Amino acid sequence: MNKKIVNLLKMIVLSLGLIAVVIAFGNKNENNDNQGNTSYGFAMGTSISVAIYDNDVDDDKITKSIIEEIKILDKNILSWREKDSEVSLLNQSCGEANSYEPSEELYHILSQSLALCEDSQGALDITIRPLASLWNIEGDFDEEFVPPTEQDINDTLQQVGYKNIVVLKETYSNVAGETTVENHYVSFEKNNMLIDLGATGKGYALDKARDILEDEKVEGALITVGGSILVYGEKCDGSNWKVGVRDPKKPNDTGAMMGHIEFPAGTITCVSTSGGYEKFKTYEGVDYHHILDSKTGYPADSELLSVTVVCDNGLYSDGLSTACFVLGYERSLPLLEKYEAQAVFMDSNGDIIVTEGLKDNWVEY
Template identity: 30%
Template sequence: MRRKTKLCVILLAVMMLCSGCAEEKKPPKLSEVGFYLDTVITLTAYTEDKQVLKDALEECGRYEKMLSRTIEGSDVWRINHAKGEPVEVSDDTMNILRCAQEISGKSGGAFDVTIAPVSTMWNFTKEPHELPDAEAIAKAAELVDYTRMKLEGNQVTLPEGMMIDLGGIAKGYIADRVKAYLKERGVKYAILSFGGNIVAIGNTKPDGTSWRVGIQDIDKQTGEYMLISLNKGGSTVTSGTYERGFDLDGVRYHHLLSAETGWPVQNELASVTIFSESSMEGDALSTTAFVLGTEKGLELIESLEGIEAVFIAKDRTVTYSSGAGDYMVQ
């Protein structure tokens, strides 16, 4: 009996050793592409579930119907057409607006979702390119003031004539929610691209290699990178003058507008990249830091816990926040 017992133990040990040697089966890499909020969205995940990414894109569509300024009946549309009356909105919309107000307060209004009276006057795709009427812009800028938007419970009250536009923060929120949705559906590794917003699930890819995110070269075509960063399971967001805009008479007119003047911000910067856990915060802060400029923008970023930034100037000078180097491929 003792010999038989020893033989069984040896056989069991060999079986366990062999099973340990067998390479763990990796799930296939799947992708789905959609177009929401004027942005191409690409969801890539390592999963056996072929339906999960399709369902995630449907979630994008659901959020667009809630947050779009132009879709009739959306929360934002109803706020903008309420003529000063309070509007009951979803928890999602209220979460976004409260975050926006917080960042507006910390930045002295450099970020302001009530920018819509001004932003709607700019058309960056129309040709031939032309500038809005300066007097009309000045008048519209008088209606931009985040302090006049009242948030109570789930009610939003905006003075008549004012409007909101969540284009500088909604994509980040949707990216966060889609990430949470995929994790709930069992996805452990994914990279989600919402235009300038990149969100990862998992600190690394399934094979242990890092997620790498390129930072656009400000002087070259889309897809040519000036820097390479690491995404460690959080969010990477870049805002730059090259994204949407046109050149006229030697001046670059882009979508990053001053809430004070209504005109594209003209400072030393070409782009700002934010590393954060929340893509909603990263989305808003990339715009905010750009508007503030390198010095004041860096001061704001350093005051925020868990947020790092890379500032790229028009002359290609690169400035890092104190912890941003940890996210860069050297």
């Protein structure tokens, strides 16, 4: 079988393992009569699941609509792999002398993502792609892994830095002042830079899904896109939502939980997890994970094994989980406070730390 197909199948199996855990917790109730109608898909390099809890809507139509919307978002806008996506076209056309005019939607995503980059002081950096490609930890599972040299890392770091992205907005009106038009432009202050929205895109997909749920007047839903989850509304029996958090000390056991977060019926929020256990490669007995520090060029060393962030905004929950993993517990607290978010941390000793606003929701195993 083609090696690329084998690797894709491995990714799907790993992702479905995570989704199975989340759905099991979402459906859990004593009477076992509240199973959501669940559909699955694949986009953004990961698996998607959509569970609808509402007996009065066309759940098949809604689940298909949400999955298709996420696929279109990935293919047309977010994917750096798709040569005709907006992000790819931006990466191809931008340089010191060129600019790109993004759609209103990409402009919105870039603006929110860059705000997170700035507020996290670069712990989240959407220009990390050249460095990620150099390390290739997300690449071929069967390929022999050798860490890049320090010289290669230092050279590649010259292509990384969100502060070198320039986003401009031009606003003008017609002569009578009746119509206001906005034009947006993106440019890079350095050549060979590449934008990668992988750290915020899955969360943004949840924001898009929430819009569909609202438009369709759905009572309850649980949606996962990789490690990001949307808890929405109320299940048919009014029972609490329970979102399991994987135990990063047992990376090969997708069913191993360190605890769960319990949300009351009616909650609408997003939960995103980042951890070094998700994707890593080993060289001479040392594990190298995929979450890179844009300041050092190496996998982040913050003495954390995982971070799970709860935030009402999906894009922010996704980006914050990455930023907090890079920052470490203490340095994450002001950032979480600014975005009105809560979090569960597990440090390298296996100790679990829960922020104050989430302590009543957390159940540890």
